[in-house]
Amino acid sequence: MPVITFGYQDLQDSGVDINPEKLIEILPMIGSDIEDFDEETVKVEFFPNRPDQLSVEGVARTLKGFLGIEKGLPAYDxxxxxxxxxxxxxxxxxxxxxxxxxxxxxxxxxxxxxxxxxxxxxxxxxxxxxxxxxxxxxxxxxxxxxxxxxxxxxxxxxxxxxxxxxxxxxxxxxxxxxxxxxxxxxxxxxxxxxxxxxxxxxxxxxxxxxxxxxxxxxxxxxxxxxxxxxxxxxxxxxxxxxxxxxxxxxxxxxxxxxxxxxxxxxxxxPDLKPKEKVVHLKKAREITGLDLNLQDMKDLLGRSRMDAEIISPEKLKVAIPAYRVDILHEVDLIESIAISYCFNNIESYLPDIATIARENQWYKVDKLLRDVMVGLGYQEVMSLMLTNENNHYQCMKQEEDERVEVAQPISRDRTMIRKSLLNGLMEFLEDNKHEDLPQKIFEVGDVIYIDPDQETQTKVLKKIAAVVTHSNANFTEIKSTVAAFLENLGYEMEIEPVDNPSFIKGRCAGIKAILDESTPINGFFGEMDPEVISNFQLEYPVVGFELTFDN
The missing domain is CATH 3.50.40.10 (Phenylalanyl-trna Synthetase, Chain B, domain 3)
Known part of the structure; x- marks a missing residue:
């Protein structure tokens, strides 16, 4: 996430004279994480939904409202x-x-x-x-x-x-x-x-x-x-x-x-005309759990540097400054009300409901897959659903295709939702190449699938993938692993040669396995291409597989 560094004197020059200790206490309440601070400066990390706070002037403007120094819509001529x-x-x-x-x-x-x-x-x-x-x-x-x-x-x-x-x-x-x-x-x-x-x-x-x-x-x-x-x-x-x-x-x-x-x-x-949205009293009470009235909401929105007008006994019309690009929905206004109220001042309580839970069938399957892989000597890892185009496509030698991108990513490494598990496993090997060999890891997780014929149609698929690296890792080893894995699940395996840019040509096989018509499995296994191995700065052969559960 973006990190900015500014001095306490910078804030004073911008009209915010605040004790450094109080500043350190307040900054997390306006949506930041404090990375470091000393006697003169503070380094803070802001979520990307508030790009207006990526300058010291933006931080000062927010603090003026939060502290009640200035309220309402800033005027820009x-x-x-x-x-x-x-x-x-x-x-x-x-x-x-x-x-x-x-x-x-x-x-x-x-x-x-x-x-x-x-x-x-x-x-x-x-x-x-x-x-x-x-x-x-x-x-x-x-x-x-x-x-x-x-x-x-x-x-x-x-x-x-x-x-x-x-x-x-x-x-x-x-x-x-x-x-x-x-x-x-x-x-x-x-x-x-x-x-x-x-x-x-x-x-x-x-x-x-x-x-x-x-x-x-x-x-x-x-x-x-x-x-x-x-x-x-x-x-x-x-x-x-x-x-x-x-x-x-x-x-x-x-x-x-x-x-x-x-x-x-x-x-x-530039066009700095404020945009307008309506916020309802009932919804604000439901979401925040606070016993608010319209005047309370109006005052709190003023501390968020917005103007509000009571237009009925149940709602406010809010004028939103042009720099607040994060306000997309009524709930964003309610979040601003809660921030101005200060989250630490909101009392927590247990909901007055009772429920009976049971394990989701989808996750029972996960447990079975994990048990089989652990029994085969593999260690489970868990990676993030988010990845980036370089690791997902370029490093794996795959052509770019339709994907779900993150509108405001928190870092350069997390810009899209993954469509495969293999690159995440390769990243893990890269981060742990200093550890002893052999390394045998697997992951069970969800990915996004986009229908190539209907690019707007996406669905979540369950996949399992595994990789092995050591000096003698080869096609026969990973084939034996896949065969044992499917046999333990009760599947019969059919394989055929396939070309996959991530694998050495002629050393990759496609898999089709059927238990019954409702639970087909498709996938591939083989020896990773040396260029892919080099892209992740690994030094030994890598073999792996990835299987998709269609239903």
Whole structure:
């Protein structure tokens, strides 16, 4: 999860004068985990559903409400300008959306500059999915001139000096040779043209989502900045811009808007108009367990930096600030009420109901599978349902396909729901390669299955997988394990040669086993490809199997 570091003095400069001991006590109550602290600074980890708290200004704004220093909707004045941004129609299939804003009168020093850069990179991850969905550029406004142009250009048609470089390069050369270009090349190198942002004088501001130009690099002398946000999702683009400009405004910045001119429409950004939702008294009482009235809820929402209006004896209309991108449903408002009330002040009690429980049949099967594998000399491991595309696809030499992605992942390692168990077992071997051999592990778990003919149709499947590693691990060993496992379950096994990129060609077999028509098993086993073994930094042969229970 994103971690930010700020000093107690930073909070004081933002209007929050609080004793460090009290701060350490309060921070977990507003949704953070404290990583470390000393006499001058504190390092905190925030959940990604609150990207507005990834800057010290955002934290100060939240604390002002929680402590009652300031209540209600923060006011942000946006001065309209005549500046325009023209969007090339050829970007529609590449990176179609862009939003712009200007923030003036920023008090920039080394500390502030570092905080802005870290804030930008945290947003790249939390909202931008590592720049794939959203990418942010922050530029020195004083060296460029409006209007601005967002173009689709030939990758060899222009040169500019990328950030922290000395020599001019073409966009294609940046993707091939520059550190950032190589890292993010996959985001645009499949297109014939690349996105580029230029000013009136054809000076290059940015090659989004890869890198900014050296021309507009921020320094401690910068006072006025131009912010661009590009991406593939218009809502996410505007949300990222709103979070940045409101944060900079909290430290004294003056926000100005620009008009983005698309081929078929115009849009003025940023748009900081509050959104509105309704929260019901009855539901708030049911969820929180608190004996609230509408005035209580109104006051607590004010401490969450929202405005609320009583519109009936049973409900409130709530004005939500543009930076609160986490408020999606009425229950999110109720959570904000509970946070402002302070979770520690909510008394716990046992529910006044009685139930009779019994073991789910699904888990009885799990127990049987585990007993058989333990009897065969394997040790069980349990991994997370979440994994990442690199380990799931690239490291296993599998082609990427439809998957369920996490909208706001808590870390770069947990971005999708797994569709297989094998890569998790390989990760376990990698983490334990210092242990003695042989290592024989297995896992029983659920995965997501997406119907290739109906991509919106997903279901949960039960799988079992196992891997073995030692100097003499081979096809015969894993075949014997699979045969013994199925025989103990009462299945008859049929095998046939199959090609699976994760396994050595010619040393992988497909499995079909039937006990009765209602409980078929399908799967495969074999010797792992040396490239896969190397991808997980293992040094000895690995064999494994994976079986799927269709019902």
């Amino acid at each position: 946006v001065e309209k300008t005549s500046m325009k941004v023209y969007v090339d129609e050829n970007l529609a299939e590449i990176r179609p959306y862009i939003s712009f804003a200007i923030v003036e009168n920023i008090k920039m020093d080394e500390q502030k500059l570092k905080q802005i850069m870290e804030f930008q990179e945290d947003l790249h991850w939390v909202i931008g999915r590592d720049r794939k969905k959203v990418a942010i550029g922050i530029h020195n406004l004083e060296v460029i001139e409006a209007p601005f142009y967002y173009k689709a250009i030939d990758p060899d048609s222009i040169t500019f000096t990328p950030l922290d470089s000395l020599n001019e390069m073409t966009p294609r050369e940046i993707l091939q040779e520059h550190e950032k270009g190589v890292k993010y090349a996959s985001l645009i190198n499949g297109f014939e043209k690349y996105p580029l942002i230029m000013d009136k004088n054809h000076q290059v501001l940015s090659l989004p989502p890869i890198i900014n130009g050296e021309l507009t690099k921020l320094t401690t002398h910068t006072r006025n900045v131009l912010i661009d946000v590009t991406g593939t999702d218009l809502k996410a683009v505007n949300q990222a811009l709103n979070i940045i400009v409101t944060s900079l405004s909290e430290s004294g910045g003056k926000i100005k808007s620009l008009e983005v001119v698309y081929p078929d429409k115009n849009q003025v950004t």
